[in-house]
Amino acid sequence: MGTRRTTLPGVGTQYDVTTRAGRHLSVVVHQDGRRFLGFYGAEDPDSCQVSIPLEGDEAAVLARLLDPTPLEAVHTEGIGLVTEQIPVNSRSPYAGRLLGDTRARTRTGASIVAVMRRTSAHPSPGPDFRLAIGDTLVVVGTREGVDALAAIVAGE
Template identity: 65%
Template sequence: MDQQAHPTKTTLPGIGIRYDLVTLGGKHVSVVVRNDGRRYLGFHDPEDDDACTNTVPLDPGEAAALANLLIPEQLDPVRNEIEIDLVTEHIPITAKSPYGGRTLGDTQARSRTGASIVAVLRRTGATPSPTPDFRFATGDTLVVVGTREGVDAVADLIAGG
C-alpha cells in the first residue's frame, strides 16, 4: 500500500521557497524555487540534514520534464472495459435527521440503497470506515459512495424521507 509523502515548505526570505521531502528510506531531498523562477534539486547529507551535499540547477523545461517523469501513470484497466458511474457526496446529519444519536447500523443504508457510508467527518476529526455500532451526532457529515441513485437514496434516508 502506498504511503502518502508529506513534504514541508519553508519560505526563504529574498530567495524563494524550499520544499523538503524525507523518503521512507530516510533520504532527504529538497527543491528550491527561487523568486526568479529558477529551480534547484538538492541532496542532503544523511548525517547532517542541514548540509546539502549536491545541487542540480534546472531550467523551466528541465523541471517540467523531471516532474512528468516523477508523476506515476494512471493505470485504470477496469475503466477501459466497463464504465463505472460512482459518485461521492457529503451528506450532513441535521437536527431534523432521525439518525442523530443513532448508529450506522440503524440506517441499514447499504442494504436499503446499495450505497456505502465510507467515512464520518466530525468537528473533532474523521472516522474512516465506520463500523455498524458507530453513533452519529448532529453536525456530522457522512461521506457516501455509490451510484447517483444510491447516494440520493441515502440523502433522503438521512434527511428522514
Template identity: 40%
Template sequence: MGKATETDLPGVGVRFELETNAGRCVGVVVHQTGRRDLVVYDERDVDRACESVVLTEDEGHTLGELLGGNPVLEHLDDAVHRLEDLVISWITIDPKSSLAGLTLAEAELRAKTGAGVVALVTDSGSIPIPGGADRLEPGGTAVVVGVPAAVKAATNLLNESG
C-alpha cells in the first residue's frame, strides 16, 4: 500500500498526496470552493507538478467512485473511530429492526442507550443533527456517538429484529 499524506493549505483547502509503491506521487487539492485539482508530480522532482486536471466537486466524487470509492463508506458497518472515551459509529439500520421506520423521538434511542444520533444518511441524502421528527429509515445509516457501551447498545437495537 502506498503512503498517503494530508496537508492543510490555509486559505485554499487541503492537499492529499499518495506515493505509490512504484514511487510515483499523485495528489488532489480540495479547494474550499469544492473544486478539485488532480495532480501528477514529476518523477524526479516531487515538488513540481507535471500534469494537473481541474475537476468540479461532482466530477471529483465520480472519479472517486470509479477508483473504488471511499473505504470508510464501503465499510460503514465496521467503521468505528475512537477519540479517548468517545466512539463514533456508522450503523446500517436493519429493515427488520423494531426501530426501523420510527422517528428518533419514537425510538427513544438516547433514553434507552445513552448514545446520540448526530446524523442520518439515506440514498436521498443526509441529515446532520437530526431532530425528533426525523426517521430511522430502513437500510439507511445512523451516525451514532457516545461511550463504547452506549454505542454498542444502540447498534444492537438498530440491528435486532422486532
C-alpha cells in the first residue's frame, strides 16, 4: 500500500492512498476544515470518478470505522460497561450549550469523561463546559445508557 501527502497551495492538503489491489483514493482537507473523499478508476488513476464531501463529524465517524483498534479497545467485556465516542453535529440541540444542560448522568447513568475538540482534549469536563459543533464526547456507561445519551445528543 502506498500513501502520498501533497500540499495544495491556497486549498489545503491532499492525502492519496493506493491499495495493494491498485485502487486509488484520496482525502482532500481544505484549510477551512472541509473534507472530500475521492475515488479514482483503476484504468485512469488521475481521473476522479466520485467525490464525496464530508462534514467534520462525518469524517470522524468514518475514521473510527476504518480503524479497528479503537473499536476493539472500546468494549470492556465482562464488566458490563462500554466506552464510545459520540459526535456533536450541527443538528444537536446541545451544540453551543453547556454540558450540564444535557443532564447526561442523571438521565442515562452514562458519564461524559472527556470532550475531544479539533485542537485539544478536555478531560473530565464540568457542567459549565460549552459544547461546540464538531466536538466528540467520550462516554462511559452501560450499553443502554450510552445509546440513550447518543440519542439525546443527536436530538432524537
